Amino acid sequence: MALSRSGHAEHSNESDQWGGSRPVSPIAFTSQCYSYTGGTCTSTMCQSFQMSQCNMGRCVCPGGCAGADGRCYSGGNMLVASGFTLKNVKWPNYRMYFKRVSAWNQMGTSSMPSFSFLGSDRFDLYRIPGLFKGRALYFLASHKWPEYVLAVRGTLGTAFSPFGTYTVKLKDQSTPWKPEDIMLRVCTMAGYGKPNEIRIGSAGAVKTIWSYVHSGDWDVWGSISSPGTGGKWHADPPIPAGTLSPC
The missing domain is CATH 2.80.10.50 (Trefoil (Acidic Fibroblast Growth Factor, subunit A))
Structure with missing residues (x-):
């Protein structure tokens, strides 16, 4: 079940996604969950499809994990x-x-x-x-x-x-x-x-x-x-x- 930027649930045929502009959640750098999407936000905003947030110039998934497609997911690896x-x-x-x-x-x-x-x-x-x-x-x-x-x-x-x-x-x-x-x-x-x-x-x-x-x-x-x-x-x-x- 995916989350939209408004926080409402959306149906998805992938694993659950997490995103939006919620301010504080832990960022993970582990084999179970890696929060960095690979995107940057030094000169442009994070791409909306990623559902990520800008953190120190990088697009990350606070409280979530980056997927192989660059999007944020609520579930871990x-x-x-x-x-x-x-x-x-x-x-x-x-x-x-x-x-x-x-x-x-x-x-x-x-x-x-x-x-x-x-x-x-x-x-x-x-x-x-x-x-x-x-x-x-x-x-x-x-x-x-x-x-x-x-x-x-x-x-x-x-x-x-x-x-x-x-x-x-x-x-x-x-x-x-x-x-x-x-x-x-x-x-x-x-x-x-x-x-x-x-x-x-x-x-x-x-x-x-x-x-x-x-x-x-x-x-x-x-x-x-x-x-x-x-x-x-x-x-x-x-x-x-x-x-x-x-x-």
Whole structure:
């Protein structure tokens, strides 16, 4: 059930939305709820369709959460799966993990025993309300450090690949991330007879950049073309059937 700017309920076929010009409500920067829509209001007002408010030059959802479509929703992000690991399909002995927990550290993979990771190899997946260019988007968060999520970004030409998969701290409120820069596309290979395999990529404003591992380097990079089995991941335990869109 959506809310109009007058505060009256409107019917909607999406999740509940929240908006208007109500003055005081908390602003969230978590994997369960991210309040920044990505819009700015330094020279223009926030767009009316977002139902957001101007706060320090940014369009935010006070008391609500930003959706993949840039609108405000009253409901938070939906937990799809919790505490799972991600093993690379091409190199099944290697699992993805958070190497260090600070902004812009690249994700890595390792074949070390599970106990040695101390939980840094476990993930939570949150479905974000709304759609971005017709697709569902997600936060892929650390199960151990839930304020950190994955983002696929450019490496500025300083590495083997022009893109990499990095750690982002959501609570960096001084310069909050635009949603399309930190929300991910996660899809299932079930339609190809591989129900436990998934692909992870950027939101895809122009084209999806897929997270992958290449030979000779165990960091997680990004590829604008299909990276083959190095860009596919096996979730354990599996992501519940029917919760992800097909690749």
